[in-house]
Amino acid sequence: MRKLRLLLFPVAGIYYLVTLTRNKLYDTGIFKSKKYDVPVICVGNLSVGGTGKSPMTEFVVRLLQDDYRVATLSRGYGRKTKGYLDVNPENQATMVGDEPLQFAQKFNNIQVAVCEDRQTGIETLLSKVDPPEVVVLDDAYQHRKVGAGFYMLLTAYSDLYSNDFLLPAGNLREPRAGASRAEVVVVTKCPENLSSQEQLSIVDSLNVNKTQQVYFSTISYDEKVYSALGPVPLNRLKVKKVTLVTGIANPKPLSAYLASQGLSFSHEAYGDHHNFTSSEIEMLETLDCILTTEKDYVRLRPLLKMRDLFYLPIKAQFLDGEELLSGEIKNFVSGF
Structure with a gap:
């Protein structure tokens, strides 16, 4: 498999030019990102595969649900339907996707919706009688038609984006430079005993900018x-x-x-x-x-x-800095 991926590096070069050009068009304002009059938080990653987006989305929901009307909006990966759908606990996963259904069954005081077009999804949510006061986008880091106000970029400890390559030679959906859009970077699925020295080494390898805070989390099992x-x-x-x-x-x-x-x-x-x-x-x-x-x-x-x-069940558990991250998120929402 590794040898095959090495052979695909020329294709990755083409993909790099396409994704780099697309990002530049958004960064320079030629392509427009739409922003909204409510706080929008995006939980996403640069790579394909599991980085723990669902537990992190649930962390954000738990943090805010007692003080705000919260909605989650997902694509609804793997569903057999299209367009906007409100998700309720009685739905089938084939109709709304497994992760949104999980949110709907776990949290009874939030709105859960799916829509492959996040602009349409947000606008439909905001048109409701009791619109959400906060929208949490699950896996929408590359969906640049929407400009979120707070980006949480996840990268797995065992597969850091700084060590990866673009598709199809690697697992990255876009160049590593895309990490600069994030307010915070969370290294997920870490060993519980990850040393401070290794944390500093990882921060250095991620090459984050001075305004970005890096957090480390692990999986907590019930x-x-x-x-x-x-x-x-x-x-x-x-x-x-x-x-x-x-x-x-x-x-x-x-x-x-x-x-x-x-x-x-x-x-x-x-x-x-x-x-x-x-x-x-x-x-x-x-x-x-x-x-x-x-x-x-x-x-x-x-x-x-x-x-x-x-x-x-699992939860995202932070090795340290949970109060600091919680404060960042709450300050973003309250100061919007």
């Missing part, structure tokens, strides 16, 4: 797993024949965590946002106990009749 019947401690699953079923970009951290907790399991791994076929569902129905991610659970629950279907 102590309990959840099913339609409610929560139970994770260690209750040790007496069951567990199969871990994942349809996410990088299941290695989850697999390693479960192993560290002494859980024995087999693993059925599928691609990110995988739409399960009828034959796959039939196979999964034969399993004794399934443990999955929250994102996969919203897709699997309507399809599986089995009793022992559990998910393990």
Whole structure:
């Protein structure tokens, strides 16, 4: 695979020119980014693959939901519908996307919407009787038709954008210089014991500008797993024949965590946002106990009749600086 990607460097050069030109046209005002009369926060990344956007979006929602009418707006990746849709907990993931459905089922006092055109999405939200006071864009860093007021750029500890290359030779959606648009950079999925010295080394490698603050976060796993019947401690699953079923970009951290907790399991791994076929569902129905991610659970629950279907929630947990980041976000919203 690595050799194949090396052969694709000439194509990456063409992609570089296209994306660089597009960004320059927006930066110079030839292409227009539309701004709105409400605070718009964008959570995104430079690369394809999982950097932890959903847990970070949930962090922002938790921070603001008690004081403001908050709306999340996503593309609704993998859905079979098009255009603007309001998301409610009773929807199917195939209609609205798994991550927006996860937000709608978890937070009962926010608006959740999907629309591939973020301008249309924001304008539809703002036309409602009770419009949101804050809009959080999930995965819209490259959607430059909208000019967000606060950009949170995520990069995974194990795959820093500073060490990556443009598609198709690497995983970057745009040149590294695009990082300069962000107010803050968050290095996600870090080891909990990441030293201050290594943090400084990473900050140096990211080549951020003087106005950008860099934060470091890790994945925090819930102590309990959840099913339609409610929560139970994770260690209750040790007496069951567990199969871990994942349809996410990088299941290695989850697999390693479960192993560290002494859980024995087999693993059925599928691609990110995988739409399960009828034959796959039939196979999964034969399993004794399934443990999955929250994102996969919203897709699997309507399809599986089995009793022992559990998910393990996660949160973004900061190694340090959470109060400082929270203050930055709150100051942006209150001072808008």
